[in-house]
Amino acid sequence: MSHPFHHAVSSARKWGGEPSDYQPIHDWFDETKAHFADFRHRAMRHHSEGIYLAERIFGTTITTSAGRQVPVRWVGEQHVKEDLGRIPTIKDWLSNLRPERWMGATPKLEAETL
Numbered sequence: 001m002s003h004p005f006h007h008a009v010s011s012a013r014k015w016g017g018e019p020s021d022y023q024p025i026h027d028w029f030d031e032t033k034a035h036f037a038d039f040r041h042r043a044m045r046h047h048s049e050g051i052y053l054a055e056r057i058f059g060t061t062i063t064t065s066a067g068r069q070v071p072v073r074w075v076g077e078q079h080v081k082e083d084l085g086r087i088p089t090i091k092d093w094l095s096n097l098r099p100e101r102w103m104g105a106t107p108k109l110e111a112e113t114l
Contacts, residue, residue: 003030004023004026004027004029004030005019005023005026007022007026007029007030007078007079007082008020008021008022008023008026010078010082011026011070011075011078012064014078015064015068015070015074016064016066016068017064017065017066017068017070018064018065020065021062021064021065021070022062022064022075024058025054025058025062025072025075025076025079026075026079028045028054028057028058029045029046029050029054029076029079029080032044032045042083042084042093043093043094046079046080046083046084046088047080047087047088047089047090047092047093048087048088048089048090049089049090050076050080051073051076051077051080051087052073054072054073054075054076055071055072055073055076058072059072060072060073062075
């Protein structure tokens with residue numbers, strides 16, 4: 001899927017209600033596109049931890065306009081599976097990260113900055 005709206009339409013078909021019931025969750029998963037505009041933006045939230053983080057942000061369930069309670073975790077799982085075909089872990093994403101020297105550097109703090 002290429003746009004959060006299409007995910008929201010898919011959610012509404014699956015669990016009822018309107019796409020707007022699901023739009024905020026799908027927007028949240030894809031808002032990292034604003035900072036990295038290709039598939040790599042998914043490394044930020046498209047994994048198991050991202051799904052659980054969405055649940056902490058949006059609550060355990062949402063109530064659709066049709067009155068049905070839908071677990072946020074289901075919506076997150078649907079989003080990630082539609083994009084990636086499976087739910088990876090953070091390790092799956094980060095194990096392919098090429099380490100750079102600056103990533104492990106621990107600069108010495110000057111006494112005046114303490």
